Amino acid sequence: MTPNRTGLSVVAALAATLLSGAAFAQVSDEIVKIGVLTDMNGPASTPTGQGSVTAAQMAIDDFGGKVLGKPISVVVGDHQLKPDIGGAIARRWYDVDQVDLIVDVPVSAVGLAVQNIANDKKKLFITHSTLAADFHGKFCSPYAMQWVIDTRSLAAGTAQAVVKRGGDSWFFITDDYAFGHSLERDASSVVTANGGKVLGSVRPPLATPDLSSFVLQAQASKAKIIGIAAGPPNNMNEIKTAAEFGVLKGGQQMAALLALITDIHGLGLQAAQGLLLTTSFYWDMDDKTREWAKRYFAKMNRMPTMWQAGVYSSVIHYLNAIKETGTDDPLKVAAKMREKPIEDFFSRNGRLRDDNLMVHDLWLVQVKSPEESKYPWDYYKILATIPGDQAFGPPDPACPMIKK
Numbered sequence: 001m002t003p004n005r006t007g008l009s010v011v012a013a014l015a016a017t018l019l020s021g022a023a024f025a026q027v028s029d030e031i032v033k034i035g036v037l038t039d040m041n042g043p044a045s046t047p048t049g050q051g052s053v054t055a056a057q058m059a060i061d062d063f064g065g066k067v068l069g070k071p072i073s074v075v076v077g078d079h080q081l082k083p084d085i086g087g088a089i090a091r092r093w094y095d096v097d098q099v100d101l102i103v104d105v106p107v108s109a110v111g112l113a114v115q116n117i118a119n120d121k122k123k124l125f126i127t128h129s130t131l132a133a134d135f136h137g138k139f140c141s142p143y144a145m146q147w148v149i150d151t152r153s154l155a156a157g158t159a160q161a162v163v164k165r166g167g168d169s170w171f172f173i174t175d176d177y178a179f180g181h182s183l184e185r186d187a188s189s190v191v192t193a194n195g196g197k198v199l200g201s202v203r204p205p206l207a208t209p210d211l212s213s214f215v216l217q218a219q220a221s222k223a224k225i226i227g228i229a230a231g232p233p234n235n236m237n238e239i240k241t242a243a244e245f246g247v248l249k250g251g252q253q254m255a256a257l258l259a260l261i262t263d264i265h266g267l268g269l270q271a272a273q274g275l276l277l278t279t280s281f282y283w284d285m286d287d288k289t290r291e292w293a294k295r296y297f298a299k300m301n302r303m304p305t306m307w308q309a310g311v312y313s314s315v316i317h318y319l320n321a322i323k324e325t326g327t328d329d330p331l332k333v334a335a336k337m338r339e340k341p342i343e344d345f346f347s348r349n350g351r352l353r354d355d356n357l358m359v360h361d362l363w364l365v366q367v368k369s370p371e372e373s374k375y376p377w378d379y380y381k382i383l384a385t386i387p388g389d390q391a392f393g394p395p396d397p398a399c400p401m402i403k404k
Helices: 002-024 049-063 083-095 108-121 151-164 178-193 212-220 234-244 261-267 287-300 306-325 330-339 388-392
Strands: 032-038 070-078 101-104 124-127 144-146 169-174 197-202 225-229 253-256 276-279 362-367 380-386
Touching: 032 049, 032 083, 032 306, 049 070, 049 101, 049 287, 049 306, 070 083, 083 101, 083 108, 101 306, 108 124, 108 144, 124 306, 124 330, 151 178, 151 225, 151 253, 151 276, 151 362, 151 380, 151 388, 169 178, 169 212, 178 197, 178 225, 197 212, 212 234, 225 234, 234 253, 234 261, 276 380, 287 306, 306 330, 380 388
Parallel strands: 032 070, 032 101, 101 124, 124 144, 169 197, 169 225, 225 253, 253 276
Antiparallel strands: 276 362, 362 380
């Protein structure tokens, strides 16, 4: 009996060793490496930049610094808002530095360049601060995910919520390039579908130094809502100019289809008060958001944007998927990420759809007046919850990942 038992013990030990070795081999190069590709010094650096790097590192630290017994590290790249530079960094990271996941990547042109390389190299990419709906539409990919928000949810979510609250006549000040046109188109279709009217629009070029004439035309339209279909710097300059012209005092409201809490901080409540906007995250919403945001504030000395909070959320979800699948294989990890619900301080009722868009609830908020604000960064009143399916809409049939 003893020899048999010994033999069985040897076999069991050998099997355990082999199984352990198989599990050991599931992390492809002995480390899980996450690259934060962002704008470190340019116009997108405040809402992304070092704040996104900090959020990613916080996620890794909170996870324990290891997954499947292997270390997790962060590398940082500055794409300077240039697609060629961003593409070159992404290619080097995937090819040479063995980066497993790239995150953040502000501006659509850079994001699309990185997505093409992720597809080619069969590596994962999660965009947070790139808004083009084409990411999960005609350019959708099994390797690329869109986590925080897109142009449709910003425009349509805001428009539907505002029209429901009585804002049924609109006039748009629209940046004269693809991003602005997309925001105006999506918002206009929702306004009219819900019984509202679009009275007109004006289209200043990007970075127009004097926006007075455009704001005056919007004011003269008598529309209840002036829709700001623009990004920086026009959007903030239009809001500031409108405050100087007394637009709010005249009974009109402004709805920014893209505005971040750092924008409001930069403008000040005196200029931004009354502004309507949609956000996927507000630091002061509840105990969970406050706890995380205060830890972030201790490191950055400012509150996080929705993009920065989204980086943390996605990195944690990604690491949990590696842990649960026992591998860092990109497609297996992505499948697990789609399988598991996303319910954390950032996301309410979140799920990663088959088109790799993360759908979750959004909030229509209004910027407080200086008198209403009781403490630093106390900027928003939450007016309405916009359910994720309503904000993001159905999957785009142009996405080949959608089952026909």
